[in-house]
Amino acid sequence: MEHRKLAFIGAGNMSRSLISGLIKSGYPADAIMATNPSPGKLEQLAADFGIHTSQDNTQAVAWAQALVLAVKPQMMAGMLTDLQQHNAGLDGKLLISIAAGISVSRLEQLTGQQRIIRTMPNTPSLLGLGMTGLYARAHIEQADRDYCQQMMQAVGKTLWVNDEEGINQVIAAAGSxxxxxxxxxxxxxxxxxxxxxxxxxxxxxxxxxxxxxxxxxxxxxxxxxxxxxxxxxxxxxxxxxxxxxxxxxxxxxxxxxxxxxxxxxxxxxxxxx
The missing domain is CATH 1.10.3730.10 (ProC C-terminal domain-like)
Known part of the structure; x- marks a missing residue:
């Protein structure tokens, strides 16, 4: 798997499971960063996995080549708007969303970017037994698709869907x-x-x-x-x-x-x- 500089914006359970799976699969800890508003979860992640941490999302965006958007869906718009207002430099970054209920078109609107892959992992990912649906528009390069799929395969199995409605069906058949x-x-x-x-x-x-x-x-x-x-x-x-x-x-x-x-x-x- 390609080892891009990867930042998780949000340090909840799904981020932790993905970070754990990546480290176990050989992904270098010094190529991973996680951010969170409060330090508690960050301190635990740093202690358990040796990754970089920050309470500053703009720092993570500047550092990373790929970003996992892992904040709660209701917080996503505010977080991305804040990054835009601070000129955080999303240009050229691969954005991977693991948030339910937020379409690619909405993410494009919030970020001004089109290099976006939407994923829907489920909770057994916490045990490495997850099932993740993935969707990307036709213009997304194969290298980005492969990178995202391999990342999700670190915590289970994956399935690409041909259109975004397929993600809603993944939610019904696997996510929920x-x-x-x-x-x-x-x-x-x-x-x-x-x-x-x-x-x-x-x-x-x-x-x-x-x-x-x-x-x-x-x-x-x-x-x-x-x-x-x-x-x-x-x-x-x-x-x-x-x-x-x-x-x-x-x-x-x-x-x-x-x-x-x-x-x-x-x-x-x-x-x-």
Whole structure:
């Protein structure tokens, strides 16, 4: 991977996970900087990874060749406007956004730049098991695309989308999706407790089963999800009866509606930020 001078504007959990993944993959610490208004997170990052830190965004912009825009979406406009007012020198920099709800056209408006890649990582990136969607306009050079993809691959897997609407679909299918699984697991664990298991026992049953199921999917890339389900669903058995109830209650339609709602909300946020 190319080792450009890389600055993270914002030092939250996602920045930390990306920095950790990059360092583990061999990215030099002295080629990374992070900024944050308060010193606490910066001190921890410097202690853990040996990177440069600053409370001054303009200093980071002047130093870096590539910038990860990692502040909260509602703070993005103010931060970028401030950089513009201070003539921070964004010209020629690769800008990589990890903020939900802010379109490339809006980022172009706020920065006066067009060298922008929009990404959507999810929270399992904190464990190196993330799924990140990426989008770039046609004029973005392949070297920039490769650099951004390799950066995100330091914390998981990646998928390019052909148009920006695809990022909203990534949000629905991956960005928001860990919470879907947590909700399902929560419901299963609650029922297990109702059946007499302790809270710890119920969590163990559900947690290990979810982990095992995910590993089975990953270990069998050539087997469809429907076939994997069929392999554990004996005709007339207990699993078949549970599946029948799920389908009779409209599980597939419910999931489809929920994912569509997530994508719709992502579009709404783009008009508000």
């Amino acid at each position: 999706a860990p919470a879907y699984f947590f909700l399902f697991m929560e419901a299963m664990a609650a029922q297990a407790q109702q059946s007499g298991f302790s809270e710890q026992e119920a969590r163990l049953l559900v947690e290990q089963t979810a982990l095992g199921a995910a590993h089975m999917v990953a270990a069998n890339p050539d087997v469809s999800l429907s076939e994997l389900r069929a392999q554990v669903t004996s005709k007339g058995g207990t699993t078949a009866e549970a599946i029948r109830h799920f389908q009779e209650q409209g599980l597939e339609q419910l999931v489809a509606h929920a994912m569509a709602a997530a994508a719709t909300r992502a579009r709404e946020l783009e008009t508000q930020l």
